[in-house]
């Protein structure tokens with residue numbers, strides 16, 4: 001008997017049997033308890049799977065297999081979120097019809113997923129570029145439009161001067177197009193928007209009822225954005241007032257510094273008062289080259305410059321606190337300035353530790369201010 005595990009032979013044998021017998025197909029049997037395991041469908045790029053795909057599919061595959069053994073009627077489907085600019089550009093460049101490129105990419109992804117042995121129900125595979133499917137995408141859009149949830153808005157977008165298309169923030173690297181390397185400019189364009197903010201409160205409430213670990217819930221809350229809070233006015237040593245937005249006005253006594261976006265208009269106004277203006281302007285220039293996505297990524301190391309010569313006064317205790325500029329504060333989000341309460345905010349905490357700023361706990365029973373906060377970086381599939 002051979003001591004080596006001939007994975008190629010053994011796994012192929014069982015995968016073929018699963019295929020033939022439709023082992024993992026959900027049954028049309030309403031008497032059984034149901035379990036629906038849903039993963040985010042991949043975008044089938046020309047590069048094939050990356051490690052992020054099997055990472056999430058494996059976890060739910062384990063759960064799905066366990067549920068089947070427990071007698072559940074399990075639906076664990078797979079499909080393709082296949083509309084994409086990269087495919088379009090690849091098709092243009094190589095003179096191949098995009099439908100053929102998409103078909104080839106899907107075939108490759110499917111082969112790879114099957115060889116990994118996932119227990120997907122392939123009988124229910126869907127493909128968003130299939131007209132029999134995308135009619136539903138169009139139908140959903142019409143329902144949103146009728147309810148006023150889809151609307152057009154003029155806004156500044158990332159525009160690749162060579163690809164002649166709009167780029168997502170994460171497709172802009174150092175001010176250049178991720179794909180072709182050409183310069184990316186900001187262009188005013190009329191865009192279709194979906195009013196997901198109308199559901200912010202519902203999403204936040206829903207988080208209370210799901211069995212997620214705390215740090216994932218925090219990450220979700222940050223993504224949803226905060227809907228309720230207070231605008232608080234701070235006064236700078238120059239006499240100028242500026243506003244910040246906070247959901248936790250009860251932590252005002254824990255403010256040990258302020259952070260402004262490098263693009264905040266007051267920075268320009270204070271040009272003759274800021275003693276380290278060269279350093280501030282150099283930082284601003286560097287920040288402008290990064291996308292919003294790069295700037296606000298949670299796992300990123302915090303950077304910033306302390307303004308010398310200008311400080312702020314905390315309105316509740318009249319304490320003078322330093323002002324920093326940092327790229328993680330965006331001028332397009334909120335007021336472009338924040339109050340920092342490092343004892344009760346992971347991001348402020350990381351920043352305060354780096355710059356040796358005081359950390360004052362003001363809400364008892366909060367987080368352990370001495371332990372390092374755990375931040376999870378987003379896995380983009």
Ligand SMILES: [Zn+2]
Nearest residue numbers: 160163177180
């Ligand atoms: Zn480009």
